[in-house]
Amino acid sequence: MKGVVLQTTDARLVDIAHDLPRQDVRAAAFWLREVVPYFPPAVHLAVVDPGVGTDRSAVVVRAGSHAIVAPDNGVAVPAARRIAGDAADIDVFEIDVEDPASATFHGRDVFAPAAADIHERGVDTFDQYPEYEPTADYERVSFPAPAVTDGGAAGTVIAVDGFGNAITNLPGEIVADRVGDTVEVDGVATPVRRSYAHTDPGQRLLTVGSHGNVELAVNRGRGDDAFGVSAGDEVTVVW
Secondary structure (H helix, E strand, O other), X not given: OXXXXXXXXXXXXXXXXXXXXXXXXXXXXXXXXXHHHHXXXXXXXXXXXXXXXXXXXXXXXXXXXXXXXXXXXXXXXXXXXXXHOOOOOOEEEEEOOOOOOOOOOHHXXXXXXXXXXXXXXXXXXXXXXXXXXEOOOOOOOOOOOXXXXXXXXXXXXXXXXXXXXXXXXXEHHHHOOOOOOEEEEOOEEEEEOXXXXXXXXXXXXXXXXXXXXXXXXXXXXXXXXXXXXXXXXXXXXXX
């Protein structure tokens, strides 16, 4: 993919990650949403594509001076909305794709050439070309909503990072006043701490990650193993 881009552009290529969970569109959408807003305006290329070789479309999603080239499975939409501001509109264009050389490597044959083309034409002007057709019929990815009550909260593990921290959809505000307390996570007493090192090595904890969500962690260990959870699992916290 990098070779394809460099054949026709002098783009500076910056890797975000190559170790996202395979086929997990929602986890990829979450990480893209958390990372892309920290970049200056750019063309971003995101290929987590379990539908490769099918009739799913290829799209470019524009938000401000950013463009995200991706399969039409919703992976790019949360990041674009974060960049644009949740209330702002985003522009989505379907990419006119000729038969790719491979049915299993659209990253090389479809998305990389499109990203190179948009980089050369400019994020503000690529839509003037017939290869890019505006569309309102595109896939969205949604994250499940947590249930918060006076007695606790029920949520879902959205993703697990490389350290084993299990990131939930529970907003960090629900434990803001409980740092130093102990809660029950799926029936097991767990301390709420400001950061990992506020517990002993190997101890479980509940904390708020840099993304603003509650995460289940272990100081110098893996939270997913200690809590027995993986992406998609439900989690219950009782005060």
